[in-house]
Amino acid sequence: MSDEYILRAVEIIAGENGRKIMERLLLAHQGKSDEELAQELNMKVNDVRRILYELAKYGFVSYIRTTKGDSRWYNFYWYTDKSMSNKAIIQRIKEIIRILQERLEYEKSEAFYLCPNDNTRYTFEEAFENNFRCLSCGGELIEVDNNKIVSHLLELIRRLQTIVNEYEQSKHS
Ligand SMILES: [Zn+2]
The missing domain is CATH 1.10.10.10 (Winged helix-like DNA-binding domain superfamily/Winged helix DNA-binding domain)
Known part of the structure; x- marks a missing residue:
């Protein structure tokens, strides 16, 4: 790098x-x-x-x-030196990948609901407990399509993983 x-x-x-x-x-x-x-x-x-x-x-x-x-x-x-710094950067990237993967699992495991008035987001469980009404304004909640978030997260992880893979290959060659 x-x-x-x-x-x-x-x-x-x-x-x-x-x-x-x-x-x-x-x-x-x-x-x-x-x-x-x-x-x-x-x-x-x-x-x-x-x-x-x-x-x-x-x-x-x-x-x-x-x-x-x-x-x-x-x-x-x-x-x-460079090799010390590169190793530190790769460690940080691995940490970020881990956090993104947790977020990805969360997004994939839940259905989400949104208040159209104030954009408050609820999990299915939260929405269900409140009869699909917003806690702050009482508005009727609508189901959110989070496919865009999921594909965005997947793309980020893929790009970061490429950097890690390239680094690890260069270490072994
Ligand atoms: Zn609301």
Whole structure:
């Protein structure tokens, strides 16, 4: 995946400042301390650290901890590379696929009803319990055709799965 692709994924997770930090780390081949990053980007060290921990949680960056002489203070050197970032992106995509699949199962397993006045959506059970009347306005509920949602979800899952498959094939070739 290109640097731009990686940076965009990081921006979604950690915002514009996360993107700036990631940009520096992708270029720095030996890693950087959080103080260095804060100075270069004119940011507060605490903000830089918070973002780095967030990115580390998702596997986008990692760190080495060192001590200066006999000091009891630790220095953190943060680093990343493309293969680490790609793996993190694929993990996020897999997580999104899992959520979409849950939603798909839900859409397929239920019949839905809609209030034409305020677009409130009800499951069959909810509609049945209220004699097919809307809880907020009393309007008569109509059955919804959710085939469009189902096919949209299927298409999204298919596209994301293609990215995962391509990645996994490239790992094995
Ligand atoms: Zn209503």
